[in-house]
Amino acid sequence: MLRPAARPAPGRAAPLFAALGDATRLKLVARMSARGPLSIARLAEGSSLTRQAITKHLKVMEEIRLVRSRRRGRERIWSLEPRRVEEARRYLEAVASQWDAALDRLQRLVEK
Amino acid sequence: MLRPAARPAPGRAAPLFAALGDATRLKLVARMSARGPLSIARLAEGSSLTRQAITKHLKVMEEIRLVRSRRRGRERIWSLEPRRVEEARRYLEAVASQWDAALDRLQRLVEK
DNA sequence: TTCATAAGCAACCTCCAGGTTGCATATTAC
DNA sequence: GTAATATGCAACCTGGAGGTTGCTTATGAA
Numbered sequence: 001m002l003r004p005a006a007r008p009a010p011g012r013a014a015p016l017f018a019a020l021g022d023a024t025r026l027k028l029v030a031r032m033s034a035r036g037p038l039s040i041a042r043l044a045e046g047s048s049l050t051r052q053a054i055t056k057h058l059k060v061m062e063e064i065r066l067v068r069s070r071r072r073g074r075e076r077i078w079s080l081e082p083r084r085v086e087e088a089r090r091y092l093e094a095v096a097s098q099w100d101a102a103l104d105r106l107q108r109l110v111e112k
Numbered sequence: 113m114l115r116p117a118a119r120p121a122p123g124r125a126a127p128l129f130a131a132l133g134d135a136t137r138l139k140l141v142a143r144m145s146a147r148g149p150l151s152i153a154r155l156a157e158g159s160s161l162t163r164q165a166i167t168k169h170l171k172v173m174e175e176i177r178l179v180r181s182r183r184r185g186r187e188r189i190w191s192l193e194p195r196r197v198e199e200a201r202r203y204l205e206a207v208a209s210q211w212d213a214a215l216d217r218l219q220r221l222v223e224k
Numbered sequence: 225t226t227c228a229t230a231a232g233c234a235a236c237c238t239c240c241a242g243g244t245t246g247c248a249t250a251t252t253a254c
Numbered sequence: 255g256t257a258a259t260a261t262g263c264a265a266c267c268t269g270g271a272g273g274t275t276g277c278t279t280a281t282g283a284a
Binding site: 136165 | 241242244245250252
């Protein structure tokens, strides 16, 4: 009985948004999403930051399972976890529609 | 010619997610979205934090236009800015579908 | 087998986000 | 008019996020 994934509580969703809320990390996400799985070296390429800084950011995102990594030879390959992205997306969708509903309610109250 | 609102660059979208990425702020968003426009006092109600702390959070969100406020008598009423929520939502939607596309491309490459 | 590449580990630094307290000011209620 | 309510302003404190440097280790290439 696969339930339709209820909206998570704000306390649970916040860390997800926090992970996305750093420009460096969001660029990493964008790069992965554009090119597919990439090694740290590839991800750090062109950045003004150190490779170690990039690694730290990746670990932050891994901790909340926004990305995952696997070792391949001497490299470590990083992938996006699309289910988490989707989870965040749905949260915002719910917020927006709930807000609309609240406004509608108030509007009707005034009209009465 | 109202264009369909292109996906913003990571650098522009990150502050939006950062604003959502704090548990206190996300709770404020949730509360507004559930009940409609609310005063600071209402928003601070039940929280363990100071009213001033709440005010600071609201200002953070106002700065990036995730919420707006208007004065009404001695109160200040805070509302959600649903277009910004929608903007963030679309960003995530784009990330997810781009990732899927990248995987598909790679998959087809392997099969060839 | 030796050199170059890719990554991991750890210690350290700095600044500012997220809080607080204390006081001032504007509105509203009685 | 006076007390209570709702908010604004400012100074201050503190931990941890986001960086760096330096060194080590594993793997691949020639």
